[in-house]
Amino acid sequence: MKVFESLESEVRSYIRSFPAVFDTADNALIWDIEGNEYIDFFSGAGTLNYGHNPDAMLNAISCYLSRKGILHSLDKATLAKEAFIKKFNQVILEPRQLEYKIQFTGPTGTNAVEAAVKLARRVTGRRNVIAFTRGYHGLTAGALALTGNDYYHQSTYGGRSDVYHAPYDQYFGSEVDTASYLKQLIEDSSSGVALPAAIILETVQGEGGIYPASKQWLNQIADICQQHDILLIIDDIQVGNGRTGKFFSFEFANITPDIVCMSKSIGGGLPLALNLIKPKWDQWLPGEHTGTFRGNNLAFVAATQLLDFWKDTEFSTEVERKGQVIGGRLHEWVKAFPALNMSARGRGMVWGLEIPENNVAKHISKQLFDEKLLLECCGAKDSVLKFLPPLTIERDTLVQGLDRVEKIFKQMY
CATH class of the missing domain: 3.40.640.10 (Type I PLP-dependent aspartate aminotransferase-like (Major domain))
Known part of the structure; x- marks a missing residue:
C-alpha cells in the first residue's frame, strides 16, 4: 500500500475502507495479491450488478478486441x-x-x-x-x-x-x-x-x-x-x-x-x-x-x-427472491440485537441496516473487512451498513456473507 499512500492523492476513499491490493475477481468473489478471497457486498458502489467479469461479457469483449x-x-x-x-x-x-x-x-x-x-x-x-x-x-x-x-x-x-x-x-x-x-x-x-x-x-x-x-x-x-x-x-x-x-x-x-x-x-x-x-x-x-x-x-x-x-423474467424473479433473503436476515438482527436500536429498509437487492450509535456501523464495516467481506457504510453519518451484493451472487455465497455479518454482531453483543 506504500505506493498509494506516497503517490496517490489524499482524495482516495474506498481504498481506506478496503486496504488491500486487489488483483482478480469472479462474480461475487474478489482476490488480493496475497491470495485472500473476499465476498463482495459492495459491487463497485452499484456498478457490478452482473458480477465481476461475467464470462459471456468477457468473451464478447475479447472477440471485439481480437478483430480490432x-x-x-x-x-x-x-x-x-x-x-x-x-x-x-x-x-x-x-x-x-x-x-x-x-x-x-x-x-x-x-x-x-x-x-x-x-x-x-x-x-x-x-x-x-x-x-x-x-x-x-x-x-x-x-x-x-x-x-x-x-x-x-x-x-x-x-x-x-x-x-x-x-x-x-x-x-x-x-x-x-x-x-x-x-x-x-x-x-x-x-x-x-x-x-x-x-x-x-x-x-x-x-x-x-x-x-x-x-x-x-x-x-x-x-x-x-x-x-x-x-x-x-x-x-x-x-x-x-x-x-x-x-x-x-x-x-x-x-x-x-x-x-x-x-x-x-x-x-x-x-x-x-x-x-x-x-x-x-x-x-x-x-x-x-x-x-x-x-x-x-x-x-x-x-x-x-x-x-x-x-430476455425473460427469470432473472428478475431471482433478484426478488435473494432480496427477500437479505431483508429477512436484516429484520432478524433488528429483533435479535435490540440494544443497538437498529432499523432495516430496502427493496430488491439494495438494503440498509441503520445503527444510530456513533461510529458503530463504521467499526463493524472494518471488522467485516478482516472477516473477508467487503461492505461499505452510507448515510450522512455513515451510520448505515449498505448491502449491495451482485445480483448474480450464488445463494450459498450470499448466505456465507450474511453469516459473517451475524458473526460480528454475536461477538460484539
Missing part, C-alpha cells in the same frame, strides 16, 4: 453502438411500452445528470430544479448543487442557487405527507419556490442511507409534474439495472419519467452513461451537449451482451 473493433468514435455511427441501441430497444423499451430517445453523455453518472438538468432548463425556459433531502446525484458542479450531504460542499465550489431541496418521502416520518407539502409550495405563488424546470429523484436513495420511496408518493410526485409541465427526472444510476428487482427502479410505481439517467451497471464495469429522453423533449441542437468519451464502444459491446439477462 473501433474503441473511440465520439458519436460517429459504429456497429457496436447500433447493436446496443437495437437490442436495448427490443429487450428493455418495447416490452415495457416505453418510447425514449437515447442520449450518450460523458461516461459517468454525474455527466448524465448534468445533461438531464441542462436539457430540462433548456426546453422549459426555467432555471429552478427541485431535488430532495439526502439525495445524491454526483459531484460535478451542476450535479453537486443537487446533492444534499454537506460533506461534499465547500463555499468555494459554488452554491446551490436555482435548486430547492424538498423533503423526501417519510423525511418527517409517516405523519407528514411531503408530496402534498411540495405541491402546495409549487402552487403557492408566495412560497418563494419558483416553478421548477424539473424534479429529480432516486426511487431508492442509495448514498443517502437506503431510503425507498413508496408507490403512492412517487405517483403523487409524477402527478405534480404532469399538472405543472415539470420534467420528472429519475436518477436510476445506482438502483437501476435490476437492483430493485425490475430493470428500472420506477417500474413498480407505474410511472413514466420524462428523463431517466443511467450509468454504473449498464456497462458491466466499463464506463458508460446515457439518458433516456421522451421524444418531445429531445430538443438538443447538434453538438450542443457533447463529450469526448460519449461513445465507449467497448462498453457498448459489454452492455449489449448483458442485456441477455433481461
Whole structure:
C-alpha cells in the first residue's frame, strides 16, 4: 500500500475502507495479491450488478478486441453502438411500452445528470430544479448543487442557487405527507419556490442511507409534474439495472419519467452513461451537449451482451427472491440485537441496516473487512451498513456473507 499512500492523492476513499491490493475477481468473489478471497457486498458502489467479469461479457469483449473493433468514435455511427441501441430497444423499451430517445453523455453518472438538468432548463425556459433531502446525484458542479450531504460542499465550489431541496418521502416520518407539502409550495405563488424546470429523484436513495420511496408518493410526485409541465427526472444510476428487482427502479410505481439517467451497471464495469429522453423533449441542437468519451464502444459491446439477462423474467424473479433473503436476515438482527436500536429498509437487492450509535456501523464495516467481506457504510453519518451484493451472487455465497455479518454482531453483543 506504500505506493498509494506516497503517490496517490489524499482524495482516495474506498481504498481506506478496503486496504488491500486487489488483483482478480469472479462474480461475487474478489482476490488480493496475497491470495485472500473476499465476498463482495459492495459491487463497485452499484456498478457490478452482473458480477465481476461475467464470462459471456468477457468473451464478447475479447472477440471485439481480437478483430480490432473501433474503441473511440465520439458519436460517429459504429456497429457496436447500433447493436446496443437495437437490442436495448427490443429487450428493455418495447416490452415495457416505453418510447425514449437515447442520449450518450460523458461516461459517468454525474455527466448524465448534468445533461438531464441542462436539457430540462433548456426546453422549459426555467432555471429552478427541485431535488430532495439526502439525495445524491454526483459531484460535478451542476450535479453537486443537487446533492444534499454537506460533506461534499465547500463555499468555494459554488452554491446551490436555482435548486430547492424538498423533503423526501417519510423525511418527517409517516405523519407528514411531503408530496402534498411540495405541491402546495409549487402552487403557492408566495412560497418563494419558483416553478421548477424539473424534479429529480432516486426511487431508492442509495448514498443517502437506503431510503425507498413508496408507490403512492412517487405517483403523487409524477402527478405534480404532469399538472405543472415539470420534467420528472429519475436518477436510476445506482438502483437501476435490476437492483430493485425490475430493470428500472420506477417500474413498480407505474410511472413514466420524462428523463431517466443511467450509468454504473449498464456497462458491466466499463464506463458508460446515457439518458433516456421522451421524444418531445429531445430538443438538443447538434453538438450542443457533447463529450469526448460519449461513445465507449467497448462498453457498448459489454452492455449489449448483458442485456441477455433481461430476455425473460427469470432473472428478475431471482433478484426478488435473494432480496427477500437479505431483508429477512436484516429484520432478524433488528429483533435479535435490540440494544443497538437498529432499523432495516430496502427493496430488491439494495438494503440498509441503520445503527444510530456513533461510529458503530463504521467499526463493524472494518471488522467485516478482516472477516473477508467487503461492505461499505452510507448515510450522512455513515451510520448505515449498505448491502449491495451482485445480483448474480450464488445463494450459498450470499448466505456465507450474511453469516459473517451475524458473526460480528454475536461477538460484539
